[in-house]
Amino acid sequence: MNARLQPAPSTPAWTPASLPARTVAVAAGDGIGPEITDAVLRVLRAADPNLAFDAVTVGLRAYEAGALSGFGPEVMEAVTRHGVILKGPITTPQGGGFKSVNVSLRKSLGLYANLRPCVAYHPFVETRHPGMDVVIVRENEEDTYAGIEHRQSDEVYQCLKLITRPGCERIVRYAFEYARAHGRRKVTCMTKDNIMKLTDGLFHRVFDEIAAEYPEIAKEHMIIDIGTAKMAVQPGRFDVVVTPNLYGDILSDVAAEVAGSIGLAPSANIGRDCAMFEAVHGSAPDIAGQDIANPSGMLLSAVMMLVHLGRSAPASAIHNAWLRTLEDGVHTADVHVEGRSRERVGTQAFADAVIARLGQAPQRLQAVDYPEREPERLAQPQAAPEAAKRADKQLVGVDVFLDWDEAERDPNVLGRALEALAGPEFRLALVTNRGVKVYPQGLSQTLRTDHWRCRFPAVEGRAARPRDIPALLLRLAQAGFDAVKTENLYTFDGQRGYSQAQGE
Numbered sequence: 001m002n003a004r005l006q007p008a009p010s011t012p013a014w015t016p017a018s019l020p021a022r023t024v025a026v027a028a029g030d031g032i033g034p035e036i037t038d039a040v041l042r043v044l045r046a047a048d049p050n051l052a053f054d055a056v057t058v059g060l061r062a063y064e065a066g067a068l069s070g071f072g073p074e075v076m077e078a079v080t081r082h083g084v085i086l087k088g089p090i091t092t093p094q095g096g097g098f099k100s101v102n103v104s105l106r107k108s109l110g111l112y113a114n115l116r117p118c119v120a121y122h123p124f125v126e127t128r129h130p131g132m133d134v135v136i137v138r139e140n141e142e143d144t145y146a147g148i149e150h151r152q153s154d155e156v157y158q159c160l161k162l163i164t165r166p167g168c169e170r171i172v173r174y175a176f177e178y179a180r181a182h183g184r185r186k187v188t189c190m191t192k193d194n195i196m197k198l199t200d201g202l203f204h205r206v207f208d209e210i211a212a213e214y215p216e217i218a219k220e221h222m223i224i225d226i227g228t229a230k231m232a233v234q235p236g237r238f239d240v241v242v243t244p245n246l247y248g249d250i251l252s253d254v255a256a257e258v259a260g261s262i263g264l265a266p267s268a269n270i271g272r273d274c275a276m277f278e279a280v281h282g283s284a285p286d287i288a289g290q291d292i293a294n295p296s297g298m299l300l301s302a303v304m305m306l307v308h309l310g311r312s313a314p315a316s317a318i319h320n321a322w323l324r325t326l327e328d329g330v331h332t333a334d335v336h337v338e339g340r341s342r343e344r345v346g347t348q349a350f351a352d353a354v355i356a357r358l359g360q361a362p363q364r365l366q367a368v369d370y371p372e373r374e375p376e377r378l379a380q381p382q383a384a385p386e387a388a389k390r391a392d393k394q395l396v397g398v399d400v401f402l403d404w405d406e407a408e409r410d411p412n413v414l415g416r417a418l419e420a421l422a423g424p425e426f427r428l429a430l431v432t433n434r435g436v437k438v439y440p441q442g443l444s445q446t447l448r449t450d451h452w453r454c455r456f457p458a459v460e461g462r463a464a465r466p467r468d469i470p471a472l473l474l475r476l477a478q479a480g481f482d483a484v485k486t487e488n489l490y491t492f493d494g495q496r497g498y499s500q501a502q503g504e
């Protein structure tokens with residue numbers, strides 16, 4: 001999706017390109033889904049007659065028919081068979097029913113890259129940032145979205161943030177491959193590795209390693225907070241941005257919003273074997289069935305699908321006809337502005353207007369010309385040379401987390417009791433509460449919850465053995481302590497594999 005390439009010539013006597021036959025799965029979804037899908041398929045049929053559609057059911061209708069996850073096995077089978085699915089929005093039932101179909105589909109199909117182009121269509125759609133054209137590449141499976149959460153004490157809840165080397169490698173490589181294939185000049189990585197030195201630090205490090213393989217593409221790293229602020233006020237300084245899951249979720253909404261076109265925004269979810277294309281907006285039940293919904297988000301998602309399939313000619317034709325329709329002031333109600341728009345049209349009439357402009361180029365907005373190429377080559381996770389050799393991993397201690405709510409939560413009482421239980425294998429190095437050191441020599445001002453992290457390194461000159469840990473836990477249990485979790489402390493090739501405690 002790149003609206004900055006060379007203007008395409010206007011070809012009045014336009015005929016659709018004859019491409020090899022290809023079938024894609026299509027799910028209309030809920031709410032406005034069926035009507036916008038209908039409109040989009042009509043445009044696709046006009047521009048790419050050799051594309052066929054295999055209709056599958058996802059969402060409320062599938063749920064009512066007994067598929068409790070909102071889609072049945074035939075959906076997975078169709079997506080696996082065809083490699084791609086164009087999906088309408090789904091209504092997520094509130095207070096019960098199936099979990100988010102989108103999240104379930106992304107996870108089951110291994111769609112690791114979420115791609116969101118955020119483009120301003122000034123002056124035809126209101127924006128503060130004319131010329132904005134940013135693509136957010138969000139990691140789609142890991143991070144806090146692994147969905148591993150636990151309550152550990154009365155007061156403390158935990159969500160596990162998992163970042164893996166293969167996960168970082170494939171998303172970062174995907175971002176650079178995308179930039180290269182789409183003529184983009186710069187990739188910005190955003191993390192919070194000044195705080196999360198291990199997890200976000202790995203993402204940043206992998207970014208630096210992989211960036212070195214793409215010398216023609218500029219690279220930079222920004223801390224996510226200042227990066228998001230810059231996205232809100234100076235989006236023109238960005239081109240492609242790659243970031244872990246949670247940051248990407250927030251950043252892509254900020255970017256789409258400041259582009260002014262969240263209702264027009266498309267997205268792609270890319271996996272190793274298949275891909276799913278869908279509009280960013282939801283099922284808009286408030287306007288369903290009225291023929292007033294804007295089909296543009298789904299239409300631009302379909303354009304991304306065609307590009308992904310290597311069907312560049314119909315992709316360019318539809319995209320340019322759509323830009324021309326926008327320029328001509330033919331607008332659905334959501335973007336219609338009295339005085340600026342010329343004609344207010346419904347969903348199907350908008351699709352007709354795009355079909356009528358196939359072969360035309362926009363005159364003020366920049367036209368697109370997707371280059372001919374093979375179906376998108378997906379970035380595969382590759383074993384990095386250093387990943388081929390497993391690191392020398394040494395157990396050097398253990399962090400034990402206690403649920404402890406006694407002695408008015410006096411850390412000195414706790415610390416002294418633990419000192420007596422640590423040996424002979426371990427010594428107590430420190431106790432922290434919410435990551436802040438409270439023993440030895442804590443500060444009375446530090447807020448103390450009922451959740452204590454107690455660090456036990458192996459005693460000097462003695463290697464820790466795995467069986468030492470249950471022995472320690474047994475001593476703690478016999479003394480009445482409630483150990484709610486442990487984290488082993490390892491070094492990898494001599495490097496610490498755990499964060500230092502504050503004040504350590």
Ligand code: NAD
Nearest residue numbers: 089090091092102280281282283284286287293294295334
């Ligand atoms: P929404 O995007 O459906 O609607 C927000 C507002 O934007 C509404 O006023 C709606 O009328 C309008 N709108 C949305 N799309 C439009 C379009 N194409 N043309 C014109 N106006 C449009 O968001 P919501 O109301 O928060 O969510 C409704 C349902 O959609 C919920 O069940 C939610 O879970 C689901 N949802 C699904 C997806 C998806 O399937 N990808 C994404 C977001 C929300």
